[in-house]
């Protein structure tokens with residue numbers, strides 16, 4: 001008689017040798033995936049999210065495509081340690097990650113990491129504890145107990161807090177009943193974060209041109225496949241209403257929707273509006289969410305429980321179960337560009353993702369980017385134009401204030417014309433918004449005696465006075481010190497002067513002129529997202545008369561009583577060397593003035609400028625956006641700038657100037673000779689020093705058809721390896737030139 005020990009004691013688990021190998025992308029700046037062994041019995045497929053050993057650490061990676069049979073013997077490789085119980089990243093997502101990595105010249109592992117930022121979401125959500133009525137009788141019946149039993153006697157499961165809340169009793173009442181055996185413990189699946197939106201919940205009847213516009217994109221959704229549309233319509237024309245129809249159609253088809261919005265954290269109004277239309281909120285995705293919520297959103301997007309996500313740019317890397325439509329609202333917004341680790345523009349990558357997934361993408365803006373505008377004029381994108389506001393709402397009347405002819409009084413920044421308009425608005429009990437894109441009190445502080453300027457010790461930027469906080473701060477690195485009484489250079493007391501205005505200083509001027517008005521400063525440094533949300537809601541309810549704000553007031557909000565928008569310094573963005581300076585100024589000023597009069601009240605926009613003849617100013621007041629775009633487009637074409645040419649910027653930085661400059665020069669010398677591609681620089685960057693790092697820039701300029709990526713790759717391969725503190729950042733299609 002013979003038997004195996006396992007016949008008596010069961011099989012003893014032992015590590016089976018790996019039988020095959022797979023490539024796994026790990027969150028490392030490596031050029032490609034690493035090979036790992038697959039333990040027998042582990043069912044991994046491309047896209048599976050796994051835990052693997054990496055040196056002494058354990059990291060989360062994703063199984064990539066291609067068997068690597070024969071390369072290395074499977075048994076010799078370190079094995080995958082764990083396969084997470086979570087849907088694998090699908091084929092379209094994997095191709096998207098590869099594409100983004102190749103285009104932005106980023107390591108694919110770092111791009112993949114953007115899709116896997118919430119490790120706790122890779123395990124299924126734990127079941128939650130609930131209770132169910134057993135049918136027993138309590139020893140005595142109090143009114144509180146009766147209420148609980150009335151509700152729970154239907155035999156359905158409840159959470160303890162849910163039942164207590166519904167019955168209006170404290171949880172101790174339920175504990176007391178449970179102790180007597182009236183309840184048994186049951187485990188319930190976790191509730192979905194948001195309810196399913198209903199496409200037919202409360203549709204609006206679209207008006208004339210809106211209907212035509214909606215038909216185009218609804219048809220695209222019905223037809224399926226890749227398409228790009230650009231909805232170009234003035235603020236308040238109903239662009240949102242139009243794309244809601246495309247969302248409804250996608251929901252009817254049972255597919256998911258992604259809405260990308262800049263500054264989503266602040267746009268509660270958008271979420272409510274979505275709720276009004278679809279009877280449920282969309283899943284929200286941005287960096288201000290609590291970790292637990294982020295995990296749930298990630299997981300429920302992957303499982304398909306969340307049907308619509310409204311998110312910031314990183315939502316593009318969420319693992320949708322079945323994505324059917326992407327909307328990019330405010331598509332021109334610079335906030336879609338990430339300038340950190342992986343430099344990418346979410347608007348452009350949204351088009352790529354839609355192409356790979358073979359679905360429609362809709363770009364939306366009142367002031368489209370020149371790039372998208374060119375694509376729509378050329379017919380590559382479908383052009384959907386909404387020229388007028390919905391219903392009776394008229395666009396604000398826009399006028400320039402020539403500051404040379406109507407200067408402010410000494411020490412002030414507001415022209416008498418602006419002050420007069422504000423007084424009238426106040427009289428009518430309507431709201432004014434003063435816009436200045438400068439936080440703090442004054443952008444520069446200097447000593448009246450010796451001329452000393454306060455500069456950040458680790459950046460080449462001036463320290464900005466924040467009077468509310470009693471600090472001077474660096475807006476590059478966050479360095480701050482208490483506002484000094486004496487000049488550190490000459491020691492003179494009380495002779496420091498503030499130069500130029502920030503929002504706090506404008507508020508001071510406003511309070512002097514309108515002491516009785518309710519004045520509110522709104523700026524991103526004035527409190528967290530929660531506080532800003534509340535303040536935005538307060539403004540919408542009319543709880544402030546005069547609002548002084550930075551660009552965060554420009555975006556998407558609907559302030560019914562706002563009838564005057566004043567731009568304190570319309571010229572501010574025109575001075576820098578950015579090729580998009582005019583475009584950006586046009587967009588920002590149009591957005592801000594577009595806040596006025598959205599509900600039909602007669603409204604005005606006043607722009608203080610020293611350059612009333614500038615084409616941007618003329619375009620804004622004449623309302624002739626078409627002429628402005630034509631000019632910009634001609635200019636871009638002539639200078640072979642995007643979209644007619646290509647740019648890649650490289651920033652070489654190091655903790656000393658010589659290293660940075662030398663490395664940048666050597667990189668330039670390593671460049672191959674390619675017709676049509678030229679290198680500008682290296683030159684010291686306008687922000688020559690940030691956080692103690694010296695910065696040099698190279699700008700690579702090519703034709704539309706140039707293979708910029710191959711060119712840069714060759715430069716980096718042939719050039720010196722970054723040593724010591726040297727870092728090279730590559731930015732394809734740069735938006736920032738600082």
Ligand code: ADP
Nearest residue numbers: 204205206207234235236237238239240241390
């Ligand atoms: P945009 O997105 O172009 O700024 P919105 O879609 O926000 O414009 O529309 C502006 C305002 O007009 C919103 O309050 C919206 O609810 C309302 N509106 C637009 N179109 C309609 C419609 N067809 N029916 C009812 N309300 C509409």
Ligand code: ZN
Nearest residue numbers: 456459474477
């Ligand atoms: Zn600094």
